[in-house]
Amino acid sequence: MVKIISAKWILFSSEERPLKNGCIVIEKDRIIDLGLKEEIISKYENSEVIDLGNKILFPGLVNAHTHAPMSIFRGIAEDLPLMVWLKNYIFPIEAKLKEEWVYWGTKLSIIEMIKSGITMFCDMYLFEKEVIRAVEESGLKALVGEGIFDFPSPSYGPLEKGFELTKELLKNFKNHPRIKIAVSPHTLYTCSPETVKKCIKLSEKYDAKMHIHLCETKEEIEEVKRKYGKKPVEILKELGGINENLIAVHCVKLDEKEIELMANHKASIVHCPESNLKLGSGIAPLTEMLKTGIKVGLGTDGPASNNDLDMFSEMRTACLIQKGLKEDPTVIKAEDVFKMATFWGAEILGFSDTGKLLPGYKADLAVLDLSHYSLQPDYNPLALLVYSAKSGFISDLMIDGNWIMRNYKIISINEEEVIEKVKVIKKEILLLLSQNNYLF
Numbered sequence: 001m002v003k004i005i006s007a008k009w010i011l012f013s014s015e016e017r018p019l020k021n022g023c024i025v026i027e028k029d030r031i032i033d034l035g036l037k038e039e040i041i042s043k044y045e046n047s048e049v050i051d052l053g054n055k056i057l058f059p060g061l062v063n064a065h066t067h068a069p070m071s072i073f074r075g076i077a078e079d080l081p082l083m084v085w086l087k088n089y090i091f092p093i094e095a096k097l098k099e100e101w102v103y104w105g106t107k108l109s110i111i112e113m114i115k116s117g118i119t120m121f122c123d124m125y126l127f128e129k130e131v132i133r134a135v136e137e138s139g140l141k142a143l144v145g146e147g148i149f150d151f152p153s154p155s156y157g158p159l160e161k162g163f164e165l166t167k168e169l170l171k172n173f174k175n176h177p178r179i180k181i182a183v184s185p186h187t188l189y190t191c192s193p194e195t196v197k198k199c200i201k202l203s204e205k206y207d208a209k210m211h212i213h214l215c216e217t218k219e220e221i222e223e224v225k226r227k228y229g230k231k232p233v234e235i236l237k238e239l240g241g242i243n244e245n246l247i248a249v250h251c252v253k254l255d256e257k258e259i260e261l262m263a264n265h266k267a268s269i270v271h272c273p274e275s276n277l278k279l280g281s282g283i284a285p286l287t288e289m290l291k292t293g294i295k296v297g298l299g300t301d302g303p304a305s306n307n308d309l310d311m312f313s314e315m316r317t318a319c320l321i322q323k324g325l326k327e328d329p330t331v332i333k334a335e336d337v338f339k340m341a342t343f344w345g346a347e348i349l350g351f352s353d354t355g356k357l358l359p360g361y362k363a364d365l366a367v368l369d370l371s372h373y374s375l376q377p378d379y380n381p382l383a384l385l386v387y388s389a390k391s392g393f394i395s396d397l398m399i400d401g402n403w404i405m406r407n408y409k410i411i412s413i414n415e416e417e418v419i420e421k422v423k424v425i426k427k428e429i430l431l432l433l434s435q436n437n438y439l440f
Contacts, residue, residue, distance in 0.1 A: 001046075001047060001048055002025055002026060002027045002032065002044055002047045002048070003025070003026040003027075003047065003048045003050060003401070004023050004024075004025055004026075004040055004041060004044055004047050004048065004049045004050065005023060005024050005026065005050045005052065005057065005365075006021070006022065006023040006037045006040075006041075006049070006050070006051050006052065007022070007051075007052040007053070007055045007056060007057040007367065008020065008021065008052075008053065008054050008055060008056070008370065008378070009022075009055075009056040009057070009370075009378065009381040010022040010023070010024065010034070010056075010057045010058075010357065011056060011057070011058040011059075011357070011381050011382060011385065012034065012059075012356060012357045012358055013059065013339075013342070013343060013355075013356040013357065013358065014335045014336075014338045014339035014342065014343065014382075015335075015339075016358075018056075018381045018382065019034075019036070021036060021037050022034065022035065022036055022037060022040075023035060023036070023037050023040040023041070024057070024357055024363075024365075025040060025044060025047075026363045026401050027401075028401055029362055029363055029400035029401040029402075030360065030361065030362055030363060030401070031357060031358060031359055031360070031361050031362075031363050032359055033359060034357070034358070034359065052367055052395075052396065054369075054370045054371060055367050055368060055369055055370055055395065055396075056367070056368040056370060056378075056381045056384065056385065057357065057365055057366075057367055058117075058342075058357070058365065058366055058367075058368065058381075058385060059342040059343070059354070059355050059356055059357050059364065059365060059366070060117060060118065060119025060120065060342070060354070060364040060365055060366045060397065060398075060399065061116065061117045061118045061119065061311040061341050061342060061345075061366065062118070062119070062120045062121070062297065062298075062341060062342060062345030062346050062349065062355065063113060063118050063120070063121040063122065063298075063299055063300055063309060063311055063345075064121075064122050064247075064270040064297030064298060064299040064345040064348055064349060065122050065124075065211075065247075065249045065270040065272055065297070065299030065300075065301060066109070066121055066122065066123055066299055066300050066301060066302055066303070066309065067123065067124060067125045067301070067302030067303075067304070068105065068106045068109035068110065068113075068121065068123050068125065068131060068134075068302075068303075068309075069101065069102040069103075069105035069106050069109070069125050069126075069127075069130075069131060070090075070105065070109075070125070070302040070303055070304040070305075071105045071106075071108045071109040071112070071303040071304070071309075071422075072101055072104070072105040072108070072422060072425050072426070072429065073090065073093065073304040073429070074303050074304050074307050075304075075307065076089060076090075076093070076304065076429070076433070077089035077090065077304075080279075081217075081219070081279065081280055082216065082217050082219070082220075082279045082280075082281055083217070083219050083220075085279065085305065090304070093429070093432065093433075094126065094154060095154055096154070096432055097126055097127065097154045097155070098428075099127050099130050100130075100421075100425075101425050101428075102125065102126065102127040102130040102131060103127075103130040103131075103133060103134055104418060104421040104422055104425060105422070105425070106123075106130065106131045106134035106135070107134045107137075107138070107413060107418045107421075108418055108419075108422050109303055109309055110134060110135070110138045110140060110413065111410060111413055111415055111418060112303070112308065112309045112310075112391065113140070113309050113311075114138075114140070114394075114397050114404060114405050114410055114413075115391055115392055115394055115405070115410075116309055116310050116311050116312065116391040116392075116394065117311065117312070117366035117368070117394040117397065118140075118309070118311055118366075119140060119141060119354075119364040119365070119366065119397065119398075119399050119404075120140065120141040120142060120143075120345070120346060120349060120351060120354070120364070121140065121141075121142050121143075122142065122143045122144070122182070122211065122247070122270070122297075122299065122348075122349050123142055123143070123144045123145070124144075124145050124146075124147050124182070124184040124186070124211055125146075125147055126146065126147055126153060126154060126155040127155045128144050128145065128146040128147075128155075128165075128169065129169075131144050132144055132169075132173075132179060135178070135179060136178075136179070137412065137413070138404070138412050138413055139178075139399050139400075139402060139404045139412045140178070140399060140404070141178045141179070141351060141354075141364070141399060142178070142179055142180075143179075143180045143181070143182050143209060143211070143349040143350060143351075144169075144179065144180075144181060144182065145166070145169075145181060145182035145183060145184030145209075145211050146162060146165050146166055146169065146184060147184050147186050148162045148163070148166070148183075148184055148185045148186060148191060148195065148199060149162070149186050149190045149191060150190060150191055150192055150195055151190070159195065163198060163202065166181070166183055166184075166202060167202065169181045170183075170202075170206045170208055174206075177400070178399075178400070180208075180209070180349065180350050180351070181206075181208060182208060182209040182210065182211040182247070183199045183200075183202045183203045183206075183208050183209070183210045183211070184199075184210075184211045184212070185199040185210070185212050186212070186213060187212065187213040187214070187216075187220065187232075188212075188214070188220075188224050188228075188232045188235060188236070189220055189223045189224055189227070193228060193235050193239060196212075196235070196236070196239055196241060197239050197241075199212075199241075200239055200240055200241045203245050204245070207245070208245065209245050209246075209247050209349070209350055210241065210245050210246055210247065211247045211249070212236075212241075212246070212247070212248060212249065213249050213250055214232055214233070214236070214248040214249060214250060214251055215231075215232055215233065215248075215250065215251050215252060215253040215254050215258075216249075216250035216251075216252055216253070216276070216281050217252065217253065217279075217281045217282070218253055218282075220232070220253075221253055233254070233258045233261065233262075237261065242261060242262060242265045242267050243265055243266070243267060244265075244266045244267070246262075246265075246267040246268065247267075247268050247269075247270060247297075247348055247349075248262065248267060248268070248269050248270070249269075249270045249272065249299065250270070250271075250272055250276060250281070250284065251269045251271075251284055251289070252276050252281050252282045252283065252284045253282065254284070254285060254289075256288065259285065259288055259289055259292055259294070260292060262289075262292075262294055263289075263292035263293055263294045267294070268294070268295045268296070268297065268348040269289055269294055269295075269296045269297070270296070270297040270298070270299045270348065271284050271286055271289075271296055271297070271298055271299070271318060271340070272298075272299045272300065272301040272306075272314075273286075273314065273317045273318045273321055274300065274301070274306050274313065274314055274317050275300065275301030275302070275305045275306045276301075277317070277321070278305060278306065278307075279305060283321055283322075283325055286318065286322050286332065287322050287326065287331050287332055290332070290336060295344045295347060295348055296340050296344060297340055297341075297344055297345040297348040297349075298311065298314055298315065298318060298337060298340040298341045298345060299314070300314055308391065309391075310390065310391035311341055311391075312385070312386075312389040312390055312391060312393075313390070313391070314341070315334075315337045315338065315340075315341050315385070315386045316386060316387055318332075318337045318340070319332055319333075319334065319336075319337050319386060319387070334382050334383055334385075334386040334387065335382065337386060338382060338385065338386055342355045342356070343355030343356055362399075362400055362401075363398055363399075363400060363401040364398065364399050364400065365397070365398045366394050366396070366397050366398075367394060367395050367396035367397070368384070368385065368389055368393055368394060368395075369393055369394070369395040370384075372390075372393050374388050374389075374390070375388055375389065375393065395407060395408050
């Protein structure tokens with residue numbers, strides 16, 4: 001039996017005009033039809049009709065870069081530059097990381113993402129098998145990759161084991177319907193060119209995405225130049241890593257020639273404006289990227305550096321900072337960032353059959369409840385999504401035609417259990433911090 005879902009407004013994609021009192025028709029995991037409510041219901045007799053009422057139905061959001069387990073570190077080290085934050089606080093704590101921390105931290109983040117209308121995310125972290133376990137149980141979609149470093153990892157140990165683990169994941173999840181595997185060298189200041197070259201070859205062999213932090217800060221570029229005599233983009237180009245499989249995250253410090261290079265080689269970029277602002281890294285040249293035709297996704301970055309996973313806030317910030325920076329309100333539009341947060345994000349992560357509510361696409365959707373005061377009046381549904389909506393305003397979420405959240409209640413996760421587990425982890429982390437004289 002097909003399902004008919006109707007709502008006051010349906011936002012099919014960034015290109016199509018919103019439809020008032022419309023419907024989409026879902027068969028199994030895909031959308032097969034759409035149109036006005038009365039026409040669709042008469043066309044598909046004896047179907048299950050779900051009338052969502054005073055709500056906006058739209059494609060599920062894609063968080064194209066995060067470190068989901070790091071929700072357990074939220075608030076530990078604040079108001080610090082990236083390198084100080086990483087090297088003096090995060091890396092030392094991560095050296096003591098436990099598998100169960102990663103699992104429950106991921107679940108906590110997934111709850112937050114579901115309530116922010118996110119149906120898919122991209123993760124780079126440690127103990128990624130635990131991230132995968134949480135994703136499988138939750139019903140979300142994800143591109144995940146074990147972080148590769150030159151130094152020993154608390155997850156896999158020496159570098160060689162990191163490559164073995166990545167190969168194992170690439171083989172085991174080759175045909176998974178909701179999970180894809182990326183090759184994930186951390187950065188060019190934690191991975192030597194030799195290590196990155198091995199990652200590129202692995203990406204090519206398995207036709208997998210290569211997910212890397214790139215040109216996030218001026219300190220990063222200076223450190224790489226001191227070590228290797230060249231800028232990060234130069235090294236990546238010489239290694240053959242700038243290609244269609246590349247997902248370059250941040251790119252705050254790309255110059256005009258580097259942006260053109262990325263565009264010419266069809267590489268993708270993920271913009272994380274709030275994390276870049278909070279860490280004082282700068283503001284990425286987003287409008288310049290978009291002018292070249294680069295596919296740019298939107299990400300929150302980790303919940304320890306953002307400090308949330310709210311993609312509505314991320315869309316709004318992405319728009320507003322560019323308008324203010326350029327002193328031109330027309331330089332970027334709501335449609336642009338909505339596309340980044342939906343269809344482009346999905347394409348960048350390798351899921352080209354989602355990100356739009358059109359026939360042939362997967363039924364991955366979110367529902368925004370218009371009963372919240374800041375969403376009235378509803379002249380412009382897209383503007384409400386980008387400029388007015390907030391995490392927590394999502395009442396329902398569907399992935400592959402299955403409800404993940406219904407009437408504000410998450411079906412796939414026991415929220416109370418997750419909160420109790422995280423309370424225990426907090427005590428363990430506080431003990432660790434006190435033993436090592438960390439100040440925060």
